[in-house]
Amino acid sequence: MTGPKPSQTTVAHRVEYGIKSGIVSVLVVGIRRRDPGAIVNAGLGLAAASLPDVLEHRYDLEFRPWQRVYATIAMLTHAFGMLGPYDDVWWWDHLTHTHSATLLSGIVYAVSRRRGRDPRPDVIGVVACVGVLWELMEYIIHRTADRLGIEPILITYSKFDIVFDLVFDLLGAALVLVFGEQLLENFIDDTTRSP
Known part of the structure; x- marks a missing residue:
């Protein structure tokens, strides 16, 4: 049974x-x-x-x-x-940046929609700013750890790595802008939905 x-x-x-x-x-x-x-x-x-x-x-x-x-x-x-x-x-960093960016984008998207605003500029702006701040933090942590002779908890590999990280952050933001209305509807009030 x-x-x-x-x-x-x-x-x-x-x-x-x-x-x-x-x-x-x-x-x-x-x-x-x-x-x-x-x-x-x-x-x-x-x-x-x-x-x-x-x-x-x-x-x-x-x-x-x-x-x-x-x-x-x-x-x-x-x-x-x-x-x-x-x-x-080689693609692990791209995966995690895209995945994390979709989470941040989803939060910004839902908050913007709940406030009755167009989420596009908010999502792109926040993800771009947080991405730049993250890369700056990563760089500072890496350089400080190098100077102190300890293992860094975050690593900057190269200037190209920084550019790719930001590109994949924006890819995550774009995915949320395309699919957010359907996938995040439970976080959006009925009164603020797009027609």
Whole structure:
């Protein structure tokens, strides 16, 4: 005899839990390797993976199951990348920049739409500014770590890397501008939807 089938929400929660377990695994491996980049990024990833819960509670929002999984995967890919894929897989950095940019773009898109504004300039402007600030922070952290003789938690590879990072950030923003109305409708009030 078989029991009831689990709902999509139950399955998504199990998947989300598994992904968070993956982030914890990165943290453990980082500790064992004494890899500060993996430790810091996994710790921040775990904190960021809890944001959907905080936002739902504080702002009376409801994430769809796939949205929670999507956001948590972004945290895992970034943390896991610190264990080697950023150095060994040529497209890993492009993937994580695009993925992270879709998360930031989604937030900006939903806030703009809830305020009855055209989200396009807000999404492009915020993603471009945050992308530049991120690259500047990455550069400062890398140079400071080099001067102190410690392993950096973030790495700038080259000027071309910076340009590619910004291009893929803007690709993430463009994806949200194209698909945001359909994929983020649960965060947009009915009164502010486009006709």
